Amino acid sequence: MALRAFKATAMFPFRRRAKPSLSSLSIPSHFICPISLDLMQDPVTLPSGITYDRRTIELWFSSGHRTCPVTLLSVELDDQLLIPNHSIRRMIQDWCVANRSHGVERIPTPKTPITSLQVSDTLAEISAACRSGDRLLCAELIALLKKSAEESERNLRCILSNGATPVLAAAFLRFKTENFLSAFAGISNPDDKETILQLTSDESLKSIILILSQGSLSGKHNAILVLKELLVAVHETEQAITVARTEQLVEKVVMLIKNPISLESTKASLVAAYYLSFTQATKLAETGLVPILLEILVDAEKSLSEKALAALDGVLEEAKGRESAAEHALAMPVLVKKVFRVSDLATEFAVSGMWKMCRKWGEGEEGRPEKCAVEALKFGAFQKLLLLLQVGCSDRVKDKASELLRILNGLEGKEECVETLDFRGVKRAL
Known part of the structure; x- marks a missing residue:
């Protein structure tokens, strides 16, 4: 069976x-x-x-x-x-x-899988080369290990299970170059938080940012993958604020979102931006992230939409982010559209984003929440939120959707829904 x-x-x-x-x-x-x-x-x-x-x-x-x-x-x-x-x-x-x-093609002769003994010996040699400062030998050994990892999933699992992550992290910390960071990105185990946290030193972060700025395309790609895992690892720790405030970190992350290298690196950059938003939402907004996210969301696929909505919701936590979104014509149409047809996660972030924009912001910001609410009403938010409550959602989403409905209900008559406007002037049969 x-x-x-x-x-x-x-x-x-x-x-x-x-x-x-x-x-x-x-x-x-x-x-x-x-x-x-x-x-x-x-x-x-x-x-x-x-x-x-x-x-x-x-x-x-x-x-x-x-x-x-x-x-x-x-x-x-x-x-x-x-x-x-x-x-x-x-x-x-x-x-x-x-x-x-x-029409039968000859099957290729498979390569012999790497063994735990071979991995252990290679890792020991890499460690020895790091201690002696032999950068060339260390690079050669890591290249062999990386080649084996790329040959099969079985080889990669064997390499990881024998403790490659801390050894490769130590190699990067010792030499701090693009090649060593790329090897760590390709082979390391993201669940090894203890090892990843070793990369939070000032020198290590500066090296990663330098690669993000001046490295090759593959180097930048690997650097953002490592940075994403690093930000995930430090989240809700005392190091989170220190890491997020690293000079030029926010700017380089936004740069990779604005000028994408690949879909994978863009997704990693969006996740990084989301975790940075917990402490750097205002700075992210000041770098022009909100318009970039809205443009991405217009026709993004599911996974990209989820990550872009998460980053946008994070930036909307601060007034600067809400101001930027309120001034953009796409903000409300995109958020209303993403309430359905993507995923439950996307729905949660879309509703949260609308909720943040339509509530009272604070002193000196009177009128803006109402303007955003009128926009939401115009693009059919009321109907979609009602439907959302009918089909079911999490308690967290339900609370925000219910509050939004109360806000929108108080604006009845101030703006017609787009669907209504589309049929204005059409003569209906009696």
């Missing part, structure tokens, strides 16, 4: 894409993985004697199973568990060559 359920839910991106001429071709049964029911690419044998494709059996074990899927015998996971079946692999390769005319 477990194997049947696993087959029904697992995704196998390496499944053979059969051409029409292959439809009648019979694959020898001992070439087929018992899990994926497809031609094995990298056959390995368990102690039970059953041979599987390496990636499918690793996915089976990573799903929490600790048995051989066919025999149901218990297995203990270690580096020696999966024995490469070279004879079957060569037979499959010969069969592929023999059936080339049917």
Whole structure:
């Protein structure tokens, strides 16, 4: 039952894409993985004697199973568990060559996975090179480790499980260059908060900001990935304010949002901006972040929308952010639009953003909240908030939506909804 359920839910991106001429071709049964029911690419044998494709059996074990899927015998996971079946692999390769005319491509010879002993030895050499200040040797060893990590997910897991994160962090702290930061970004474990917090020193932060400013595109990309994890790690700690106030940090994060390198780096920058907004919302607004976020939100996909809305909601916490949003024509239309059709998380941030803009701001700001509320009413916020309460939402969203409805209800007659205006002058049948 477990194997049947696993087959029904697992995704196998390496499944053979059969051409029409292959439809009648019979694959020898001992070439087929018992899990994926497809031609094995990298056959390995368990102690039970059953041979599987390496990636499918690793996915089976990573799903929490600790048995051989066919025999149901218990297995203990270690580096020696999966024995490469070279004879079957060569037979499959010969069969592929023999059936080339049917559109079958020869499977490549897989590279031998890295072992825990090899990882431990390499990490020990990297540590020794760091202590002696041998930057060239350290870089060469890290490059080999990075290459192994890129070869397979299995290699990456092996490297991480053997303590690579603190070693790579130490290498960056020792030499503080783009290459070492890139290696840390590519291999480190984001859950290792203790190690990531080691990068909060003034010199380390200055090096990261220098790379964000003057590094290559890949260097900037890796720097923002590391910075994002660093800001997540220090959130709600005593170091959060100190890190957020690092000179030019806010400016460099906003720069990467304004001038994107890649979708991944933009998302990382938005997350960084969200965490910076807890202490630097005013400064973020002063750097012109609000208009940039609103432009992004016009046609952003789900994940990007969620992160941009989170950053916007954070900046709207302060008066400067609300002022900037109130002066922008897209603010209310975008927030009202994002209440639905994205996700529950996006809904929460969109409602929170409207709530902050439509409430009383403070002394000297009379009139602005009402102007924002009229804008919200104009673009159909009242109807959407009513619908939101009907379909259900979290208590936190419900409270803010209810307060917004009370505010908007008090403005009845001051502004017609856009939907109503669209049909003004249309003669209706009696």
